[in-house]
Amino acid sequence: MAEVPEVETIVRDLREAVVGQTVRETDVLQPAAVRFPTVDEFTALVTDRIFLEAQRRAKYILLPLSGDIELAVHFALWGTLVLVPTEQSRLPETLIIWHLDQDQDMRLVDKLGYARAAVGTPDVLAERLDLNSLGPEALDPNFDVDILSRQLIRRRGVLKTVLLNQRVLAGLGNRDADESLWLAAIDPRRSAASLTSDELIRLHTAIGKVLAEGIALRGTQRDLFGHKGQAIHRRNIFEKSGQPCPRCSTRIAYLRIGGRNTFYCPNCQH
Numbered sequence: 001m002a003e004v005p006e007v008e009t010i011v012r013d014l015r016e017a018v019v020g021q022t023v024r025e026t027d028v029l030q031p032a033a034v035r036f037p038t039v040d041e042f043t044a045l046v047t048d049r050i051f052l053e054a055q056r057r058a059k060y061i062l063l064p065l066s067g068d069i070e071l072a073v074h075f076a077l078w079g080t081l082v083l084v085p086t087e088q089s090r091l092p093e094t095l096i097i098w099h100l101d102q103d104q105d106m107r108l109v110d111k112l113g114y115a116r117a118a119v120g121t122p123d124v125l126a127e128r129l130d131l132n133s134l135g136p137e138a139l140d141p142n143f144d145v146d147i148l149s150r151q152l153i154r155r156r157g158v159l160k161t162v163l164l165n166q167r168v169l170a171g172l173g174n175r176d177a178d179e180s181l182w183l184a185a186i187d188p189r190r191s192a193a194s195l196t197s198d199e200l201i202r203l204h205t206a207i208g209k210v211l212a213e214g215i216a217l218r219g220t221q222r223d224l225f226g227h228k229g230q231a232i233h234r235r236n237i238f239e240k241s242g243q244p245c246p247r248c249s250t251r252i253a254y255l256r257i258g259g260r261n262t263f264y265c266p267n268c269q270h
């Protein structure tokens with residue numbers, strides 16, 4: 001599943017292998033994959049431009065191009081980008097292909113077909129993707145326990161739901177929220193505003209650890225070059241209902257919170 005460690009892994013790969021390359025041609029195979037503008041405008045705006053940088057904001061990949069244009073890519077649940085030789089056969093789930101230099105393609109692929117790309121000036125992208133409403137980045141070196149506390153203190157909602165609200169905190173997906181709450185030994189059903197200062201410190205530390213570990217293991221999906229990340233083996237509770245909690249051996253419980261699958265230990269998360 002494409003959460004922040006998976007997206008960040010791809011962004012780092014893009015910096016290494018795509019920044020500096022020119023888009024020679026653009027093929028939109030699935031028109032629905034272009035969020036805006038029209039497919040023709042999208043193709044015309046991106047083609048013949050050079051990738052200048054690769055950045056991430058929440059789960060958006062932002063690729064500034066020459067000429068004050070930016071390409072934004074969002075993977076939704078299972079999308080990804082791959083860099084392959086142009087001659088390599090296309091997977092049926094290929095949505096968009098950017099032909100680059102040296103007979104290489106960058107391809108947006110998604111077996112569910114939900115991944116999206118958009119292009120515009122940085123101002124247009126910020127407005128239409130609502131980028132300025134996003135909360136502080138959990139991976140930002142300046143993200144400290146005071147910021148977490150400030151973001152949660154006035155929120156009456158259920159903790160798990162509040163943590164997934166990207167306007168409160170950008171960077172926690174469903175899986176990483178469950179793993180962080182387990183690591184911090186905090187019950188996901190609590191009210192966000194009810195956390196003590198000790199619990200806030202534990203949660204802040206846990207979020208940092210879960211994200212850093214996910215990135216160090218290069219996520220759970222394949223990277224830009226097709227190598228599989230190793231983080232899937234390091235989950236403690238996510239999608240493990242009925243299995244023993246690694247901390248106290250109680251069976252891991254499952255419930256839906258705010259419409260999202262939630263896994264937690266009913267014994268050691270308070």
Ligand SMILES: [Zn+2]
Nearest residue numbers: 245248265268
């Ligand atoms: Zn437990």
